[in-house]
Each structure stands twice: as structure tokens, then as C-alpha cells.
Amino acid sequence: MSMLRKINDIDLKLLRIFQTVADCGGFSAAESQLNIARSTISTHMADLESRLGLTLCQRGRAGFALTEEGKTVYDAVQEVFAVLDGFRQQVNGLHEKLTGELNIICSDAIVADPRFKLTEILDAFIAKAPDVTINISTNSLPEMEQALIDGRAHICFAPRHRDLSSLNYRPLYNEDYFLYCHAKHPLFAAKSGAIKDTDLSKHKFIHPGIQTIGQASLAMEGLPRSANAYIYEVRMALVKTGQYIGFFPSHYVQPWLHKKELRALCPDTRHYAVDIAALTRKTGPQDKLLKQLLIQLDRVYG
Incomplete structure (x- = not known):
């Protein structure tokens, strides 16, 4: 049975490649990160599996997935490089x-x-x-x-x-967040001051997908969580469908406000500020x- 008896520079290189492949979720996604061809990545992975005597991942039509041994090796690799990084920082x-x-x-x-x-x-x-x-x-x-x-x-x-x-x-510094809808949304044409919490509760809301506290939680209270998106670009893509409402920081929405493509909904109550x-x-x-x-x-x- 093969066993890695002594770790050398080549092993560390192969382990780095394995770590990146696992983080990226496959060989194709790791190409740009590693700046090497997929065929070369495949060769390196096969070499590492041979040196360890273990099958680290499954790849094929079903997609990429770590084996149980691969998950254990990945966790060990994380610990190894954390120690090495700590050593480097101390030196x-x-x-x-x-x-x-x-x-x-x-x-x-x-x-x-x-x-x-x-x-x-x-x-x-x-x-x-x-x-x-x-x-x-x-x-x-x-x-x-x-x-x-x-x-x-x-x-x-x-x-x-x-x-x-x-x-x-x-x-x-402090950032203000308001609740917005797109010009295609039914609430966009509603009269100012006519929109109530009961109206908002009838429309799909994009939650940021993280635990929030304080003002943010209060501002989101009662809104039906119909989608989750932390990244603003993704959240905006959903809002632009005219099917969703969502919170954005004030600086981010300026281009759409300037073109009158967005509207803040109930800004007096559906608002919060964070550092x-x-x-x-x-x-x-x-x-x-x-x-x-x-x-x-x-x-x-x-």
C-alpha cells in the first residue's frame, strides 16, 4: 500500500493544486485560478493520488465530488498550510x-x-x-x-x-439601506404614502441570506422571503425582473435612480443604517x- 512517508516540495505543490481544485469545485473552474491547463491539473491530481495511495475525488459526467478520503485529506491540507502560513508570518x-x-x-x-x-x-x-x-x-x-x-x-x-x-x-463610515423596486414592478407607480406594510407583504422579497440584527431585522420584518442573494449584482438582477423588492445601499443604486428605473419603498420605515x-x-x-x-x-x- 502506498504511503506518503516524507513531504517534500513536490508534495506541497500537488497539495496546493488539490486544495485549489477542491475550493473551485472542479478541474475546469480551477484552470484560471492555477493558470495551468485542465489536462495538466488532471495529471497532477493523478500523481498526488498515486503518491498517497488514495482516490481523492470523483470526476465525470456526474460532476466533481470529493471522496470521503478526499474530504479528510482536504481538512488535513487546510491545517498544514495554516501552520506553514503561521510559520512564515512569524519568520x-x-x-x-x-x-x-x-x-x-x-x-x-x-x-x-x-x-x-x-x-x-x-x-x-x-x-x-x-x-x-x-x-x-x-x-x-x-x-x-x-x-x-x-x-x-x-x-x-x-x-x-x-x-x-x-x-x-x-x-x-455609515451606510444607509433602503427598500427598492424596479420600474416594471406593480408598486413602482403607486402614489407616494399610499403603500402600506400589507401591500409590501404581498410581494416577493430578496433576503440578503445572512443573519441580521437591530435596524436591519426590523426593516425586513414582515417581508415574504422569496429569494436569497448576498451579492448586490445578483440581487439587482432579480429586482430588474420586476418580480422582487430588495434592500440596497444608497451609493450602489445611484445610476438606476438617475435613470428613474428604481424607486425607494416606504423610505421612512423600510430603512436601516450600518457601519x-x-x-x-x-x-x-x-x-x-x-x-x-x-x-x-x-x-x-x-
């Missing part, structure tokens, strides 16, 4: 020169808000750490929270819909890259 901390990778995750559409001064923050950070590789991606709030807890992200920028005890929150915040992990050592980024963030936001 980097021994040097005055800032090197390594800074991992940032932003909430959907936040970068387009002129109040979100990411360019200014990164400009100042790069001046202090020109050799650092910066990785920026977008994701849903639950995925961002988990990435911080797992150590896969240094910092996330997102609406502060809730507070987790394991995370720190630095408010940056746009910088989220970081509360426990564990704070490496120099994150410390430097937070210094620049505080300088930009005063």
Missing part, C-alpha cells in the same frame, strides 16, 4: 523589512463607494512595504468571517451586520503586515 516578523503576502477581502460593491478609501490606504501601505504581495478578493460576510477566523485573511471590509466575539470591528467596518481577528499574534496596514487605515480615516 517575517523577525525582519524589519516587510515581505510576504497581505490578504484582503472586501464586501460586494464596497470598492465603488467613494467613501471607501482603499486606494489611499494601499498607496500609503505600498510606500512602506513595496515588496509585499497584496491579494484582494470579494466574498459574502459569512465567508469573510470564516477566512479571518481560519487565518486565511488579514483584514476584511464589510457592513457590520453583526458582531462575533472572536473579531475586532473598526467603524469607517462599514474593518474586521480583523481578535486572537493570535498580529503580524507586521497587518499592523502596518492598520496604521495607514487609521491615518486615512483619522
Whole structure:
């Protein structure tokens, strides 16, 4: 029976490929992420399975799926690379020169808000750490929270819909959310002030798909949850059908409001405000890259 007796650089490379394939949900989806051909990915996966003596995934007409052994190996791979990343961060901390990778995750559409001064923050950070590789991606709030807890992200920028005890929150600015319908929706032509809660309850509502608290929960109370969409672009696609109503941040809807394609419904009652915040992990050592980024963030936001 084959067994991986000693991990070398080749094994780590193959495990990285396996991790990416699993995260992407298949060989085709992993091509662009890995920047290698699907046939090469298949060869690497076959090599890894041979070295481990295990079948890690099923692929074919039925689609891609990890085997039970594959799921166990995937969990172990996550732990291995978390340890390696922790080692790298500790070693980097021994040097005055800032090197390594800074991992940032932003909430959907936040970068387009002129109040979100990411360019200014990164400009100042790069001046202090020109050799650092910066990785920026977008994701849903639950995925961002988990990435911080797992150590896969240094910092996330997102609406502060809730507070987790394991995370720190630095408010940056306040964002207003209102309930909107499209011009094709039956409520669009209703007289101002004539729309009641009973009217809203008859129409399909897009829930953000996450747990909300405070003002947000109250603003959504009584609305029939007929769809779930965290990403604004997807939510807007549903609203544009004229079949749904949904909440959006004020800055995001300006182009549609300007063209009179959207209307805010019951803005006095169906409204909430949340802080746009910088989220970081509360426990564990704070490496120099994150410390430097937070210094620049505080300088930009005063």
C-alpha cells in the first residue's frame, strides 16, 4: 500500500493544486485560478493520488465530488498550510523589512463607494512595504468571517451586520439601506404614502441570506422571503425582473435612480443604517503586515 512517508516540495505543490481544485469545485473552474491547463491539473491530481495511495475525488459526467478520503485529506491540507502560513508570518516578523503576502477581502460593491478609501490606504501601505504581495478578493460576510477566523485573511471590509466575539470591528463610515423596486414592478407607480406594510407583504422579497440584527431585522420584518442573494449584482438582477423588492445601499443604486428605473419603498420605515467596518481577528499574534496596514487605515480615516 502506498504511503506518503516524507513531504517534500513536490508534495506541497500537488497539495496546493488539490486544495485549489477542491475550493473551485472542479478541474475546469480551477484552470484560471492555477493558470495551468485542465489536462495538466488532471495529471497532477493523478500523481498526488498515486503518491498517497488514495482516490481523492470523483470526476465525470456526474460532476466533481470529493471522496470521503478526499474530504479528510482536504481538512488535513487546510491545517498544514495554516501552520506553514503561521510559520512564515512569524519568520517575517523577525525582519524589519516587510515581505510576504497581505490578504484582503472586501464586501460586494464596497470598492465603488467613494467613501471607501482603499486606494489611499494601499498607496500609503505600498510606500512602506513595496515588496509585499497584496491579494484582494470579494466574498459574502459569512465567508469573510470564516477566512479571518481560519487565518486565511488579514483584514476584511464589510457592513457590520453583526458582531462575533472572536473579531475586532473598526467603524469607517455609515451606510444607509433602503427598500427598492424596479420600474416594471406593480408598486413602482403607486402614489407616494399610499403603500402600506400589507401591500409590501404581498410581494416577493430578496433576503440578503445572512443573519441580521437591530435596524436591519426590523426593516425586513414582515417581508415574504422569496429569494436569497448576498451579492448586490445578483440581487439587482432579480429586482430588474420586476418580480422582487430588495434592500440596497444608497451609493450602489445611484445610476438606476438617475435613470428613474428604481424607486425607494416606504423610505421612512423600510430603512436601516450600518457601519462599514474593518474586521480583523481578535486572537493570535498580529503580524507586521497587518499592523502596518492598520496604521495607514487609521491615518486615512483619522
